[in-house]
Amino acid sequence: MTQQLRFIQVGTGGFGGYWCSKVLPAIVHELGAARLVAAVDINPQAHQNIISNVGIDPSRCYTDLRQALEENPCDFVVIVLPAHLHEYAVDLALEFECDILMEKPVSDSMESSCRVYRKVKRAGRKLAVTYSHRFDQDKQTLQQYVQSGLYGRLHYLIGRFTSNNRSAVNDPREYAHHHYLISSAVHQFDIIRSITGSNAKTVYTQSWNPQWAPFKEHSTALVQMEMENGVRVFFEGSKSNATQLNGWSNDYFRAECEFGTLELDRRKLVARSDLGFPHPRTAELPLLEQKHWTHTWLMKMFIDWVNGGEAPPNHLEDNMQCTALQYAAIESGLTGKLVDVQQFLQQHLGRVQQV
Ligand SMILES: NC(=O)c1ccc[n+]([C@@H]2O[C@H](COP(=O)([O-])OP(=O)(O)OC[C@H]3O[C@@H](n4cnc5c(N)ncnc54)[C@H](O)[C@@H]3O)[C@@H](O)[C@H]2O)c1
Structure with a gap:
């Protein structure tokens, strides 16, 4: 029998509101696949989304991720923050030895995405990205x-x-x-x-x-x-x-x-x-x-992975291919030149050997 993992939801407003109303009730209540121990959003009004939909005690809702991690030991975090904050949240999650399920994209630039990749690999942690569609x-x-x-x-x-x-x-x-x-x-x-x-x-x-x-x-x-x-x-x-x-x-x-x-x-x-x-x-x-598609299915596959099962298809390594294609396509649109995607990926990864 697999263990019920503990997690923190980071971002409960914006698209996090969708997670709170559609994804987390299915994971926590219907499937009983993991236990929500805390929630974080810099905007206290957004806490209501998770309080009313998932039933967490308001005292477990934080405006600061570090404080939430310090006070609530957990196995993984779910990051639903704007893309420019993904690396910041990954850094904190790794510091507290957590695995990570994160909204797309990996980060808001190729450089930052490569840093995230290197840091997660070096820490030996699991990260999957919800490319839900x-x-x-x-x-x-x-x-x-x-x-x-x-x-x-x-x-x-x-x-x-x-x-x-x-x-x-x-x-x-x-x-x-x-x-x-x-x-x-x-x-x-x-x-x-x-x-x-x-x-x-x-x-x-x-x-x-x-x-x-x-x-x-x-x-x-x-x-x-x-x-x-x-x-x-x-x-x-x-x-x-x-x-x-x-x-x-x-x-x-x-x-x-x-x-x-x-x-x-x-x-x-x-x-x-x-x-x-x-x-x-x-x-x-x-x-x-x-029964379940998109986010709920992806979160369930991620939990099974953290519990020792197979890596889901949206693991970080796979996502780096997506990230490379995305930023290579942007570069091609800006330069008017055809871009070799694999070379583009290796060049960028090579630039962030040390993190
Ligand atoms: N898979 C999909 O279909 C899909 C759809 C929409 C958005 N997204 C992704 O979801 C993520 C969030 O997008 P969004 O539009 O909800 O962003 P957003 O700007 O609305 O922010 C989401 C929440 O993060 C909170 N927040 C901001 N800074 C914070 C901080 N430092 N600490 C804690 N909370 C903080 C905000 O208050 C807000 O409630 C992005 O990565 C986006 O790409 C995915």
Whole structure:
């Protein structure tokens, strides 16, 4: 029988509010997978989210992470802070010998992400990142069909995430100043890696801001990738469009396979083929079924790992590939040059040997 691990939730407002209302009740109460011992948010009003949804005593809610760690021994922390604070929270968690489950991205720069990687490795601790959209029902189903071989070899993949986020710029929580590829597309890069079953070899990006977009950084990108297994990928992403064609949880991915085209659009997966028996001309494919997807599933896998089970697919090592692809895509968009993703990763890791 596995031990009930103790954890601290760091960040209970903003997206932490979602964790408090949807993820933690399932983990703590429904699955009984771990025990919440404290919560931290610099904004005391945000404590109410965890008090009312998970039922923690208000005396266990802190505004300072160090104090919470000093007063509440725990096995792991869940970090749901803005990206520029991830490294700070990781440092403290490692100081108190905790494992870490953290919201995406690893950090807000390639340099900081590499430092996080080195520090976690040196400390010999476990860290997983919640790139949640890859672990959603529709994307997992497409991945399984592509990798089943039923439709032959994967030829190339097309992806799209397009939305109208222009109205969000007055809301500072909407990352109005962040580059689109940092704030949003990192999820889609992770999905691309999982559907193709490969890390990226090269990336070439054209990114820009249309005249009407109120964003401070590039809000639109057309990205071309070659994966290490030879599969080609084209991805379209924008937060500046007039409509939300394929927004959050409603992505578009089209996998062109040897014997069929698999098209996922707004959570509907359709297979098409003109090649005849045994492939129907058009067939809607059923989505996989399981009780929990995205964050709850990821947190459960993380807890099993800390309890001595297998590492989940979103462990830090895997995430560094995603991080490298993300920052290499940004660099390509800024320089206009094709970037070798593996070289980019090794160069940056090499620069932070000593931490
Ligand atoms: N997986 C997803 O689908 C998804 C969606 C949205 C956000 N996110 C991620 O969630 C994380 C949080 O994003 P957000 O929009 O909620 O950020 P946010 O700026 O709203 O901050 C979240 C909370 O952190 C608190 N906070 C800030 N500084 C703190 C500190 N020093 N100590 C303790 N608490 C502090 C804030 O008061 C707030 O309640 C980011 O990493 C973001 O990328 C993931």
